[in-house]
Amino acid sequence: MAPLRYLSGFGSEFATEDPRCPGSLPKGQNNPQKCPYGLYAEQLSGSAFTAPRSHNRRTWLYRILPSAVHTPFSPVDHSYVTHDWKLSDPNPNQMRWHPFSIPHINKEKVDWVQGLRTICGAGDPCARHGVAVYAYTCNTSMVDTCLYTSDGDFLIVPEKGTLHITTELGKMEVANNEICVIQQGMRFSVDVDGESRGYVLEVFDGHFELPGLGPIGANGLANPRDFLTPVAWYEDRMLSHGGYKVINKYQGKLFQAHQDFSPFNVVAWHGNYVPYKYNLENFCVINSVSFDHMDPSIFTVLTCQSVKPGVAIADFVIFPPRWSVQTNTFRPPYYHRNCMSEFMGLIKGSYEAKEEGFRPGGATLHSMMTPHGPDAACFEGACNAELKPQRIAEGTMAFMFESSLSMALTEWGQKTCECVDAEYYKCWQPLKSHFNPDWKPE
Numbered sequence: 181m182a183p184l185r186y187l188s189g190f191g192s193e194f195a196t197e198d199p200r201c202p203g204s205l206p207k208g209q210n211n212p213q214k215c216p217y218g219l220y221a222e223q224l225s226g227s228a229f230t231a232p233r234s235h236n237r238r239t240w241l242y243r244i245l246p247s248a249v250h251t252p253f254s255p256v257d258h259s260y261v262t263h264d265w266k267l268s269d270p271n272p273n274q275m276r277w278h279p280f281s282i283p284h285i286n287k288e289k290v291d292w293v294q295g296l297r298t299i300c301g302a303g304d305p306c307a308r309h310g311v312a313v314y315a316y317t318c319n320t321s322m323v324d325t326c327l328y329t330s331d332g333d334f335l336i337v338p339e340k341g342t343l344h345i346t347t348e349l350g351k352m353e354v355a356n357n358e359i360c361v362i363q364q365g366m367r368f369s370v371d372v373d374g375e376s377r378g379y380v381l382e383v384f385d386g387h388f389e390l391p392g393l394g395p396i397g398a399n400g401l402a403n404p405r406d407f408l409t410p411v412a413w414y415e416d417r418m419l420s421h422g423g424y425k426v427i428n429k430y431q432g433k434l435f436q437a438h439q440d441f442s443p444f445n446v447v448a449w450h451g452n453y454v455p456y457k458y459n460l461e462n463f464c465v466i467n468s469v470s471f472d473h474m475d476p477s478i479f480t481v482l483t484c485q486s487v488k489p490g491v492a493i494a495d496f497v498i499f500p501p502r503w504s505v506q507t508n509t510f511r512p513p514y515y516h517r518n519c520m521s522e523f524m525g526l527i528k529g530s531y532e533a534k535e536e537g538f539r540p541g542g543a544t545l546h547s548m549m550t551p552h553g554p555d556a557a558c559f560e561g562a563c564n565a566e567l568k569p570q571r572i573a574e575g576t577m578a579f580m581f582e583s584s585l586s587m588a589l590t591e592w593g594q595k596t597c598e599c600v601d602a603e604y605y606k607c608w609q610p611l612k613s614h615f616n617p618d619w620k621p622e
Contacts, residue, residue: 184351186408190390190456196350196412197242197448204448210240219447220246224348226363226387226453237363237387239451241348244416245441247367250426253435260297260596263305263312263331263432265588272547275589276604279541280597282340282375285319292318292343292370293327293427293434296380299593300523300545302585305331305384306431311494311583313523314380315543315597321371324419326443328367329429332384335482335496336360337579339527339541341376345369347455348446350410357527357577359496360457361388361482367426367443368455377541379525381581385493388482396466402481406462409454417442460527460577465502471509476580486584497580499531505569512562515553521587522546522580529576532558537601544604548586556610 187194197204204219206212211221219242226237280297283290295318303310312332321344336343342355347368354360362368364387393400422438458481466478482496504511512532524531524544531538536557538544546552554562594600 184353185411186352186457187411188405188408190404190407191452192404193450193452194409194454195450198412198414201447204242205450206242215242217447219243222246224365224451224453226365237453239349239449239453241446242448243348244414244445244447247443249441250437250439251422253428253430253437256427256434256436258294258296258434260592261314261429261432261434262298262590263301263303263310265302265590268589268591268594271589271594272550274550274552274604275545275547276537276601277543277597277599278601279539280315280317280377280543280599282317282377283319285375289320290318291320291322291325292316292372292376293322293325294318297592297597298590299543299597300587300589301382302521302583302587303384308384309493310384311581311585311587312382312384313581313587314382315377316380317377318370318372319375322369324423325425325427326367326369327427327429328365329382330365331429331432332382333361333363333387333484335381335383335388336362336378337380337525337527338376338378339525340378341372341374343376343378344371344373345455346371346413346444347410348444349449349454350413352408352410352455352457354457357461358457358459359481360455362455363387363453366455369444379543379579379581381494381496383484383494385486386484388484388496391477391480391483391495400464400466401478402458402463407456407458409456412446412448414445414447415442416445460498460500463498463500465500467502467504468506468509471506473506473509473511473514476513476582488584491584493583493585495580495582497582499573499576499578499580501571501573501576503569504572507567509567510562511565511567511572512554512558515551516546517549517551518546519548519584521548521583521585522552523582523587524578524580527577527579529573529578531576531578532572537604537607542599545587545589553608555607559611
């Protein structure tokens with residue numbers, strides 16, 4: 181099977197057509213009276229028509245049938261996808277989850293949508309303000325089914341298993357140590373090779389963008405050309421009796437409609453509102469080469485900004501392999517109380533500040549102003565280590581969804597998942613006082 185092709189760039193204007201239909205993009209206009217090949221023109225808007233050009237997002241799709249051709253939507257019973265943050269009592273404790281359990285295929289077939297679970301979040305998609313964090317665990321592909329969310333943008337982080345994603349704009353393959361973003365309104369379907377697990381961040385406010393670099397300069401962190409967008413691909417496939425299911429996540433609930441054809445019938449498209457993927461190995465790490473542990477914001481891959489300057493609705497931050505060379509410095513993450521909420525997951529390896537207990541496929545949540553930091557073993561080791569240049573996090577990739585919102589846990593996140601590590605708080609209990617009132621400066 182030939183490798184998939186992609187277009188390179190972030191926020192770029194792209195134009196692509198399936199090579200089976202050359203000339204399928206209209207010349208010089210968006211919606212001619214008659215489109216080439218008898219196609220329908222359909223615009224997908226990711227911003228208000230009147231948004232400034234620098235923030236205006238839209239794509240024109242040229243498809244065999246328009247997406248409006250389907251039966252009325254009806255509710256889907258999926259109680260584990262929710263944005264009703266009042267159903268569970270507030271919990272300010274440090275939270276850690278063992279790896280989320282993947283259903284065994286011999287017991288139950290579960291596809292990507294069926295295996296989606298809300299862990300925590302804040303805000304309201306009706307007001308276009310907030311975030312939601314999910315885990316997904318599945319073992320089978322979505323068959324004649326697609327999903328789109330009317331509520332926000334999905335940032336998907338696979339931990340186990342490669343995701344073969346078909347979108348209206350083309351196909352992507354997203355493996356461990358890669359991420360993808362599927363923006364609001366884009367229909368997609370997920371095929372898997374077997375047991376699969378990962379994490380999803382949804383933002384309701386706006387779209388992800390690259391963080392500003394400020395005095396870093398013109399280059400560094402995630403470089404725009406390393407983001408990949410699929411090329412146009414279509415299938416002209418009909419199904420009888422409404423055999424294709426379209427699932428819509430709308431105001432925090434799932435609904436389904438049926439149609440007689442595949443929604444992946446876009447022969448050509450052009451625009452800047454697109455799905456995309458990124459390989460985390462391409463991240464250019466910036467760090468201190470003198471002293472002190474820098475704030476984790478220097479590891480930001482993508483951000484969704486709020487209306488407050490410099491304050492994010494959500495940042496996607498990673499902790500990749502890198503050199504640690506600081507002198508006279510406690511090199512692991514410092515002890516911290518944060519006005520932001522910090523949800524962390526582990527894609528592979530072991531996290532430097534807690535090498536025991538925090539495992540791939542698991543997670544932690546340190547809520548707003550909840551104290552956290554290195555465990556006792558990490559602290560004692562780092563305080564007495566020889567400070568020579570050292571490669572850290574080799575073979576590891578941890579990440580953080582950081583939000584300025586105070587995230588609430590769902591009932592599934594607190595209890596039903598049966599993965600909560602009730603002993604997590606004990607990792608700090610062995611910390612002892614080193615205070616010496618007789619200490620004198622040298």
